[in-house]
Amino acid sequence: xxxxxxxxxxxxxxxxxxxxxxxxxxxxxxxxxxxxxxxxxxxxxxxxxxxxxxxxxxxxxxxxxxxxxxxxxxxxxxxxxxxxxxxxxxxxxxxxxxxxxxxxxxxxxxxxxxxxxxxxxxxxxxxxxxxxxxxxxxxxxxxxxxxxxxxxxxxxxxxxxxxxxxxxxxxxxxxxxxxxxxxxxxxxxxxxxxxxxxxxxxxxxxxxxxxxxxxxxxxxxxxxxxxxxxxxxxxxxxxxxxxxxxxxxxxxxxxxxxxxxxxxxxxxxxxxxxxxxxxxxxxxxx
Numbered sequence: 001x002x003x004x005x006x007x008x009x010x011x012x013x014x015x016x017x018x019x020x021x022x023x024x025x026x027x028x029x030x031x032x033x034x035x036x037x038x039x040x041x042x043x044x045x046x047x048x049x050x051x052x053x054x055x056x057x058x059x060x061x062x063x064x065x066x067x068x069x070x071x072x073x074x075x076x077x078x079x080x081x082x083x084x085x086x087x088x089x090x091x092x093x094x095x096x097x098x099x100x101x102x103x104x105x106x107x108x109x110x111x112x113x114x115x116x117x118x119x120x121x122x123x124x125x126x127x128x129x130x131x132x133x134x135x136x137x138x139x140x141x142x143x144x145x146x147x148x149x150x151x152x153x154x155x156x157x158x159x160x161x162x163x164x165x166x167x168x169x170x171x172x173x174x175x176x177x178x179x180x181x182x183x184x185x186x187x188x189x190x191x192x193x194x195x196x197x198x199x200x201x202x203x204x205x206x207x208x209x210x211x212x213x214x215x216x217x218x219x220x221x222x223x224x225x226x227x228x229x230x231x232x233x234x235x236x237x238x239x240x241x242x243x244x245x246x247x248x249x250x251x252x253x254x255x256x257x258x259x260x261x262x263x264x265x266x267x268x269x270x271x272x273x274x275x276x277x278x279x280x281x282x283x284x285x286x
Contacts, residue, residue: 007052007192010059018069020099026078027051030058030068038065039132039283040104044097045070046114046138046266047152047208050077050196053113056272057279064280069104073119075204077196088207094122101130109283113137113268114240115208118215121222128225133286135231135279138265140241141249142217148240152209159202168197223253230255231282235263235270256282 009015013030028051032038041061043054051070061068074096075081075088086092097120101108110131112120117139124134143149158167172190222230232250234243236259243259250257258278263270 006055007189007196009052009055010062012062013055013058013068018071018100018103020096020103022096022099023074024079025074025096025100026072028055028058028068028070030062030070032062032065032067036065037067040067040069040108041279042097042101042104042108042110043068043070044073044110044112044116044120045076046116047212048197048200048205049113049116052077052192052196053266054268057268057276060273060276061279064276066109066280066283067104069100069108071100073116073204075201077199081201081204083201083203085203085207088204090119090122090211091126093119093208094126097123098127098130106130107132109133109135109279111135111137111279112139114139114265115212118211121218124225124228125218125221128228131228133229133231133283135233135282136249136255137275138234138238138240138246138267140245141219141252143215144212144240145242149213152213156206156209159206164198164200164202168194219249219252229282229286231258231279232256233258233260233267233275233278233282235260235265235267237264240265256285258282 009028010030013028015028017024018027045051045053051072054070058068058070072079073093081087108130110120117136120134124131158170230253232246232253232255234246236243247257260267260271260274260278267275
């Protein structure tokens with residue numbers, strides 16, 4: 001079971017808008033002490049998630065000398081987005097990532113969790129030049145598992161006939177914060193989770209949900225992107241993409257592989273200290 005994300009950033013992080021050529025994006029920007037910066041990390045959250053899912057990683061990464069920028073993508077939580085589902089096509093979201101990387105200074109370590117990993121992959125396949133390394137965190141080679149496809153499709157059906165608040169109330173009545181089963185938490189501060197849920201754009205959820213249920217396998221394309229060090233990181237259990245599938249993906253990519261003991265689909269919230277250490281070890285190898 002995933003641990004809940006905290007919504008209170010550490011003292012080293014600021015909540016701000018990152019201006020880019022493709023609009024402003026809400027970010028948490030954690031800075032190391034002056035004169036100690038070793039690099040910049042850009043982190044993309046998963047489906048129904050937000051930048052807050054990376055809060056527990058910010059301080060250890062900053063303490064190690066990395067500026068860490070966690071992003072709300074368009075239509076996610078505190079970043080505005082249009083109501084047109086076409087605006088959330090994967091190619092559009094990938095171009096957003098390239099703009100975010102440029103605004104963060106370029107030459108960044110890219111980390112994508114779950115859906116964020118697939119959007120990050122699309123960005124790398126468009127233009128890998130801004131990225132020093134690429135970490136896929138609990139993000140698989142193609143569409144999600146059959147059980148998760150069913151959940152996403154049920155959510156899409158509900159969003160077609162109910163308001164966001166009604167969907168939230170229905171999920172609570174079923175004793176399951178279903179969207180957070182995919183990428184965040186089932187047990188956290190319910191008011192924080194409710195507030196985040198209500199600020200997601202339904203068009204974004206519908207469009208990216210379809211992506212999760214129909215994503216093709218693009219691992220061979222990604223493997224051909226060189227020289228770009230790649231890292232596949234996951235928990236030891238995952239019901240969105242089975243761990244053996246992630247093992248095989250790492251093999252196909254020739255990627256560094258990390259399995260975080262005691263973690264499930266969200267090692268960033270389940271075991272943040274161990275996850276931060278794994279990221280730092282990978283970057284230090286390059």
